[in-house]
Amino acid sequence: MPLPENGAAWPPRSISALYDDIKVDDAWYSGDADRLAKVYRYAPQQRKDGRRRLWGRHRQPGKREERLHIPLAGEIAQTSVDLLFADAPVITVAGAR
Numbered sequence: 001m002p003l004p005e006n007g008a009a010w011p012p013r014s015i016s017a018l019y020d021d022i023k024v025d026d027a028w029y030s031g032d033a034d035r036l037a038k039v040y041r042y043a044p045q046q047r048k049d050g051r052r053r054l055w056g057r058h059r060q061p062g063k064r065e066e067r068l069h070i071p072l073a074g075e076i077a078q079t080s081v082d083l084l085f086a087d088a089p090v091i092t093v094a095g096a097r
Contacts, residue, residue: 031071 004012011019027039 033069
């Protein structure tokens with residue numbers, strides 16, 4: 001496969017929609033409410049009735065933030081990694097030199 005020409009668009013137009021989905025998934029995985037709001041505020045993804053999604057709303061000045069994001073996917077992944085790779089196993093063999 002040849003390398004792309006200098007100045008070629010990145011990502012290629014054929015997979016640019018995939019990168020948009022990756023941005024959304026990355027914002028959810030990060031657990032950062034500001035990143036979620038930014039992704040949904042400027043993304044062209046709207047509901048069928050024309051309203052923005054929950055994280056696409058602009059926060060009104062002087063009003064308390066009522067939205068809450070719990071980064072469950074990130075917590076599950078981190079716990080899984082901690083359980084799998086926390087301590088290296090120690091293997092001993094009887095009678096070994």
